[in-house]
Amino acid sequence: MKKPYDNKNPDESMIMFRHLGMREGRDFSPERIEWNPAIDMYETENLVVVYVEVPGMSEQDISITFTNNILTIEGEKKKTVESGGRNFYCLERSFGSFRRTFHLRTPIDESSIKATYFNGTLRIELPKKM
Numbered sequence: 320m321k322k323p324y325d326n327k328n329p330d331e332s333m334i335m336f337r338h339l340g341m342r343e344g345r346d347f348s349p350e351r352i353e354w355n356p357a358i359d360m361y362e363t364e365n366l367v368v369v370y371v372e373v374p375g376m377s378e379q380d381i382s383i384t385f386t387n388n389i390l391t392i393e394g395e396k397k398k399t400v401e402s403g404g405r406n407f408y409c410l411e412r413s414f415g416s417f418r419r420t421f422h423l424r425t426p427i428d429e430s431s432i433k434a435t436y437f438n439g440t441l442r443i444e445l446p447k448k449m
Contacts, residue, residue, distance in 0.1 A: 354396065354413035360421065367423060367445040374439035375399065375412075381441060383434055388427060390445065393418040 359370040371392055373381060381394035398414040426448040433444045 354415050355417050355419060358419060365447055367425060367427065369443040371441040372439065373441055378436045383443060385429055385432055388423050390421045390423060391418065
């Protein structure tokens with residue numbers, strides 16, 4: 320009986336990666352795929368606001384720093400499923416460390432930065448210097 324997904328067969332595995340828009344010649348095992356959370360960032364009259372989608376993570380897994388007008392968000396999404404002894408039909412979730420860095424052109428009041436985390440979404444408010 321054929322396995323639902325055989326990662327030892329490169330032709331079969333590349334069909335899946337081509338469908339996802341990935342290039343051949345790279346190691347696409349779940350431990351090797353780079354993971355970066357989706358981020359929305361916008362500016363209002365008084366704030367720069369950042370939303371970061373980090374489902375499956377807790378506040379303790381995420382670090383936020385702001386130095387010299389550079390916002391850095393980093394963390395680690397820990398693997399929750401061991402693959403040993405299982406034949407996966409589909410394995411799309413990504414795990415691992417990430418680091419996102421943004422240089423803001425607007426001067427920010429560092430002492431008033433606020434971050435909240437709710438339901439897998441991190442919201443960062445960076446008040447502008449007035």
